[in-house]
Amino acid sequence: MPFAFHRQPFKSVYLLVGTIYIFIRLPVWTARNFIPAWRARKGWSITRSLVMELINAATSIMLQTGLPSPEPLEKLALSAAKTGFVWVEPTPDLIVGDIQRFAQLNEVSALRIGGFWYGARGPGDVVGQRADPREKVIYHLHGGGFVMGSGSPAFLPTAATIEGILEHVPQFSRVYALEYRLASGAPFPTCNPFPTALIDAIAGYDYLIRQIGFSPDNIIVSGDSAGGVLAYQLARHIDAANLATLPQPGALLLLSPSADSGWRTPPGGSMQTNRRSDYVRTWFDAGYVPPTLLGALPVGELDQPWLSPGSPVLSNAETAGLFKGFPQTFILAGEAEMSRDSMRTLRDRMRADMGESQVQYAEIAGAPHDFTGMTILEPERTMGLKAIGKWVCDL
Structure with missing residues (x-):
């Protein structure tokens, strides 16, 4: 336990x-x-x-x-001048369809949240300045299994990932990292199950478009680990909702995305063969995240496309057509990851709908999970970041 x-x-x-x-x-x-x-x-x-x-x-x-306790937003706001923190208002009008139904089942709602600006600042060292007409931005969703982590510069994996992207992708001068609500489950008080983080991600995306003035075509939604599947969920919600006020972004950047929230272990698969080469096996063994993420939802939802687009339990027929309305996508994976096979499955399913040219995939030999967030993991980290830079140049 x-x-x-x-x-x-x-x-x-x-x-x-x-x-x-x-x-x-x-x-x-x-x-x-x-x-x-x-x-x-x-x-x-x-x-x-x-x-x-x-x-x-x-x-x-x-x-x-x-787990480390998340900092209250009010406390984060006190150091906004240093950290780049800004508030984000809720967007309950954009919560429709499946996500509205899941939210009702889990009794979660849209609330005021926040996030952090990295990179270039405006006059007077102000963050959150209005976008130039052709300015591009990366909207980043951090990892941590939906139960830990932060968009803050104080959270080293997020800071390392974003700083690496800014270094190797010169087309972008700033990144916005969302501080979405984290889930919690027994033995702690239960709170913020799925789709809480997605509700927050929708609000953060809307903030970039309506308040800061970015053209959706100039936004790349990126996410690492849990943030990677969250970026996928955002694109899927946008496609399914079909709202004029919520258009698709220009592209998705999925870094070691958690494509199988059920953590299934097919015989001979990477979940077994890569146990020694990855540092997340204790996460999988503990089994804390899946029930915490589900909340009151049926256990079967773990193997459905919203939570597990790369699940081996799903057949390709069940995901056919799911990705047709998605923007072009880049998936970065580590060959040594336990969850590598689910990312390969996600890649294949996306390519079946979108075409191979629209879904680029790079798998770095010897790299464990979420390696762009750990500066000690060289040269694999730089290899991955350079692959991202090349993809952005080709967009």
């Missing part, structure tokens, strides 16, 4: 024991990875191999003691 030791004094005791365990295991990990043939990937350095072991161990401890 996840978070069995989230209460004090058990939490402090578990953290202490866990830290001691890591120090005890370090020589074992070193011995296990000393010879290249023994490592998860022969091409990895011993340092890379030890980092993967350490992250998995630290994540395991976190999943027994508690």
Whole structure:
């Protein structure tokens, strides 16, 4: 059971024991990875191999003691001049169709949220300046399994991803990263299940168009990990809603998208073969996210296209036509990811509807999950960012 030791004094005791365990295991990990043939990937350095072991161990401890608590928006607003935080007003009029039905079932509604501007600022060092007529922008949705993470510069994976994109994609001078509401489930109070994050993502997209003045064609919606499937959900909602006030963006950029929220493990698939080469196996083993994301929705929704467009449980016939109204898309995956196969499935299903030229795919050898957000994962991180830059140049 996840978070069995989230209460004090058990939490402090578990953290202490866990830290001691890591120090005890370090020589074992070193011995296990000393010879290249023994490592998860022969091409990895011993340092890379030890980092993967350490992250998995630290994540395991976190999943027994508690996730980082999100900062209240009011507190984030106090440092807006430094962090680029801005408020985003809710858009209940844009919540229609399936998403309205899911929201009613899970008793969630549109609320005021926020987000962070990265990159160029306006006169007087002001953020959120009106867009120039031809200005392009990236709208980024952070990862974290819908239960942790932030769009804030203080959240290092988001900052590393965005800074890398700004460095390698010179056509964009700024990025807007949404601070969507995070989900929570037992043993903590239940809140913000699906489609809460999507409701917030819709509001953030509308903010860029109606308040800042960006042309939808000049917006690339990007997302990493959970944010990647959230970007897909936004495009699907736009297509299904068919509202004149909610047009499709110019493109989608999906970085290690969580394309299978059910975390299915077909025999011989990457969920099994890449367990040692990825740092998220403890996430999958804990099983906290799927029921937390579902809320009151039926368990079967985990294997439906809204939550799992790359699910192996779905047949290609069930997803046929789903992506016909989507903008051109780039999917960046790591060959060493546990969830690699679901991303390949998503790629194939999108190409079947949109054509191969409209769905570009890059898979970086030896790269684990969400590698653009970790500066230590070189040279794979730079290889992925350069692939993104080339794709943007070709748009």
